[in-house]
Amino acid sequence: MKFSAFLLLFLLLLSYSNLFAIDTNKIDSLKQVLVNANEKDKAEILFKISSFYCDFYADSAIIYGKNSIDIARKYKQTKIEANANKILATAYFYKGNSSNAKASFSIALDLFEQIHDTIGMANCYNGLGIIANSIGDFYSASDIFSKMLDLSLKAKMEDEASNAYNNLGVVYERLGKYDKSIENYQKGLSIREKNNNIRSIADSYNNIGNVYYYSAVSGKIYENFTKAIQNYDKAKEAYSKSSDQLGVAKILGNIANIFLEETAKEKDYNKALEYNLEALKIKQKINNKASLAYSIHNTGNCYLLLKDYNKALYYFSDALNIRQEIDDKIGEAYTLQKIADLYVEKNNISKAIEFLSKAKDIASSMNAFDNIINIEESYYEAYKKGKNFELALEHYQNMNMLKDSIYNIENNKIISELDVKYETEKKEKELILERSENQNNLLIIKQQKTQMYFFIGVIVLFFLLGIVILKAYRDKRKANQKLEIKNKVIQEQAEQLLKTNEEINDQKKLVEFKNTEITDSIHYAGRIQNAILPKIDFLNEIFPEHLIIFKPRDIVSGDFYWAAKVDNNVIFTVGDCTGHGVPGAFMSLLGLSFLNEIVTKNKLVETDKILNHLRNSVISALHQTGTFGEAQDGMDIAMCNYNTENSIITFSGANNPIIIVKKNSELIELKPDKMPIGIYYGNETRDFTATTFQLEKSDMIYIFSDGYADQFGGEKGKKFKYHRFKQLLIESSSFPVDIQKQKIEGTLEKWIGCHEQVDDICLLGIKI
Numbered sequence: 001m002k003f004s005a006f007l008l009l010f011l012l013l014l015s016y017s018n019l020f021a022i023d024t025n026k027i028d029s030l031k032q033v034l035v036n037a038n039e040k041d042k043a044e045i046l047f048k049i050s051s052f053y054c055d056f057y058a059d060s061a062i063i064y065g066k067n068s069i070d071i072a073r074k075y076k077q078t079k080i081e082a083n084a085n086k087i088l089a090t091a092y093f094y095k096g097n098s099s100n101a102k103a104s105f106s107i108a109l110d111l112f113e114q115i116h117d118t119i120g121m122a123n124c125y126n127g128l129g130i131i132a133n134s135i136g137d138f139y140s141a142s143d144i145f146s147k148m149l150d151l152s153l154k155a156k157m158e159d160e161a162s163n164a165y166n167n168l169g170v171v172y173e174r175l176g177k178y179d180k181s182i183e184n185y186q187k188g189l190s191i192r193e194k195n196n197n198i199r200s201i202a203d204s205y206n207n208i209g210n211v212y213y214y215s216a217v218s219g220k221i222y223e224n225f226t227k228a229i230q231n232y233d234k235a236k237e238a239y240s241k242s243s244d245q246l247g248v249a250k251i252l253g254n255i256a257n258i259f260l261e262e263t264a265k266e267k268d269y270n271k272a273l274e275y276n277l278e279a280l281k282i283k284q285k286i287n288n289k290a291s292l293a294y295s296i297h298n299t300g301n302c303y304l305l306l307k308d309y310n311k312a313l314y315y316f317s318d319a320l321n322i323r324q325e326i327d328d329k330i331g332e333a334y335t336l337q338k339i340a341d342l343y344v345e346k347n348n349i350s351k352a353i354e355f356l357s358k359a360k361d362i363a364s365s366m367n368a369f370d371n372i373i374n375i376e377e378s379y380y381e382a383y384k385k386g387k388n389f390e391l392a393l394e395h396y397q398n399m400n401m402l403k404d405s406i407y408n409i410e411n412n413k414i415i416s417e418l419d420v421k422y423e424t425e426k427k428e429k430e431l432i433l434e435r436s437e438n439q440n441n442l443l444i445i446k447q448q449k450t451q452m453y454f455f456i457g458v459i460v461l462f463f464l465l466g467i468v469i470l471k472a473y474r475d476k477r478k479a480n481q482k483l484e485i486k487n488k489v490i491q492e493q494a495e496q497l498l499k500t501n502e503e504i505n506d507q508k509k510l511v512e513f514k515n516t517e518i519t520d521s522i523h524y525a526g527r528i529q530n531a532i533l534p535k536i537d538f539l540n541e542i543f544p545e546h547l548i549i550f551k552p553r554d555i556v557s558g559d560f561y562w563a564a565k566v567d568n569n570v571i572f573t574v575g576d577c578t579g580h581g582v583p584g585a586f587m588s589l590l591g592l593s594f595l596n597e598i599v600t601k602n603k604l605v606e607t608d609k610i611l612n613h614l615r616n617s618v619i620s621a622l623h624q625t626g627t628f629g630e631a632q633d634g635m636d637i638a639m640c641n642y643n644t645e646n647s648i649i650t651f652s653g654a655n656n657p658i659i660i661v662k663k664n665s666e667l668i669e670l671k672p673d674k675m676p677i678g679i680y681y682g683n684e685t686r687d688f689t690a691t692t693f694q695l696e697k698s699d700m701i702y703i704f705s706d707g708y709a710d711q712f713g714g715e716k717g718k719k720f721k722y723h724r725f726k727q728l729l730i731e732s733s734s735f736p737v738d739i740q741k742q743k744i745e746g747t748l749e750k751w752i753g754c755h756e757q758v759d760d761i762c763l764l765g766i767k768i
């Protein structure tokens with residue numbers, strides 16, 4: 001929650017360059033027009049080119065802006081000259097030249113005043129206020145923003161007024177005058193609520209929440225944490241209404257930070273974790289990698305504070321990978337430091353020093369002194385805990401030396417800027433005085449010419465007025481005649497259109513009613529299907545450590561999972577029926593019904609015999625004869641029998657395999673018979689076979705449908721494929737089953753991205 005409001009306002013309100021995002025084609029086109037244009041028209045073309053360059057190439061913007069000013073001044077194009085000076089000021093600001101930026105804004109302000117352009121004047125006041133704030137002259141910034149506010153209120157420019165209130169809120173927040181800061185934020189909020197600007201309303205509530213947060217931290221006014229959360233909640237609601245999911249995630253992160261504060265009345269790391277996970281879920285959908293890495297890192301930090309080091313390391317590693325991928329060096333250094341802090345907590349000092357060394361190398365290459373200071377502090381804590389007091393003292397001294405160095409640099413910068421400020425103001429006054437004298441002379445000449453032109457104009461005007469009135473009378477008479485004819489035609493068409501609309505609305509209501517009935521029926525079928533699937537309590541009883549991923553493509557699914565226990569035999573399976581949606585769901589209900597009869601009722605536990613009986617039942621129920629052209633409905637299935645006494649698993653499969661991942665990450669795949677449950681048109685129908693395998697403690701068993709591997713996605717929109725699926729199972733198998741489920745589902749969601757799910761997906765994983 002750092003102060004970024006001034007830079008954002010600067011980009012939104014001052015610079016025309018944001019109206020013209022960098023576009024080389026348009027720049028090239030304008031340059032071609034510039035070559036053939038007459039000199040008077042070149043001023044506006046040069047101004048537009050300068051605007052295009054401003055955000056990205058400040059030096060080029062300055063060159064074209066100066067040329068535009070010279071021509072505009074020659075031809076007395078005051079508005080173009082004013083806007084060109086404003087762009088020039090923006091470019092100087094981007095280059096860090098505050099003195100030149102201030103001078104150009106002052107000239108632009110003077111020109112806008114001459115042509116009574118209040119919006120341009122408000123923007124110039126805004127720019128001058130931002131410059132004052134950037135050099136730490138907060139009182140001058142306050143005076144300038146107050147002028148902007150007065151001007152905006154008098155001219156009834158409500159958007160500019162709300163922004164002026166917001167700027168004053170930021171200045172008072174910097175000065176530590178939190179009451180005045182909130183007062184100004186709330187006045188700006190009132191205008192935004194009146195105009196129903198939901199996105200700006202959300203920003204205002206967020207800013208007010210920030211003030212309460214900082215006042216609670218710095219002033220130890222602990223009840224302000226509660227007020228901060230109340231305003232953050234309102235901001236979250238407004239961001240949601242404006243469909244700004246990134247804004248919602250930002251607010252969740254702000255609330256999480258409150259629960260991490262040492263001074264917070266309700267310090268609760270679990271609540272902070274809850275808010276961070278909610279923010280993370282939103283950012284995963286948006287897939288903004290920089291923002292996503294920030295939330296993943298914060299989630300890891302919560303787990304670190306909760307001393308859940310395995311999960312903390314998991315999230316820190318994920319954040320590190322993303323930051324390395326997007327080349328976020330500062331973020332990478334910060335995450336490496338937090339991993340080092342984790343190893344210090346685990347008393348693994350050598351590992352902590354290894355990560356701190358990497359973090360320091362990156363931070364040093366970026367001249368990121370704040371990061372280096374924090375890294376030196378982590379070195380100090382690591383060596384102190386490792387009882388290497390000599391090195392601990394060395395890094396403690398390094399940390400303090402860096403802090404003193406930064407303080408001296410800031411002081412020298414302020415002194416230099418004040419000196420430049422004095423010289424700039426001196427030049428500025430001289431330039432304004434010279435311009436004022438020239439303007440007075442031009443005004444006298446202009447008045448004399450105006451009087452002469454006025455008398456000539458009056459005579460010509462009366463003559464032209466007579467001609468216009470006569471012509472208007474004739475035209476009006478003809479127009480009235482045509483209008484009568486058109487009105488009659490329009491009335492007939494309107495009556496016919498009204499009748500047609502009524503018929504269309506009747507048909508629409510009928511279609512909507514039928515669609516609602518069908519959808520309700522399918523939802524009810526989905527509830528029936530879920531009721532038939534094995535209960536979670538039963539699965540927890542027979543397999544305490546298991547995971548289920550069950551994702552129908554539609555409301556109901558053609559995939560299913562099933563389990564039963566007969567004496568010391570646990571029978572479990574995953575089936576993939578022909579099709580998906582309603583047809584697939586009918587087949588899955590048929591399969592579940594037959595399995596209950598074969599295993600639960602008839603006590604049949606041999607996996608190959610179960611599949612033989614299941615195939616016969618399906619063929620009989622569907623009246624399949626093998627005749628060419630008839631429906632080839634059926635299912636692929638992986639059938640398992642786990643003996644709880646000797647830990648031997650027996651497997652039979654109809655096209656679907658079983659994968660076993662050993663504790664040492666070795667993957668073993670037991671192959672199925674290459675034929676389905678149903679009529680088989682390949683070769684002569686034969687009995688299914690059974691394979692046995694001796695399981696060991698901590699082995700992972702996976703059975704699944706083909707929906708996961710066949711899912712299209714990724715950057716090129718291709719299938720996930722089995723080799724990638726197997727590698728995912730190997731990488732996930734060492735984690736607890738709940739983390740495995742998160743990792744497998746997260747990988748799937750990331751892979752699908754903006755694509756659609758193409759098939760039902762079902763996976764059952766069991767840890768022995």
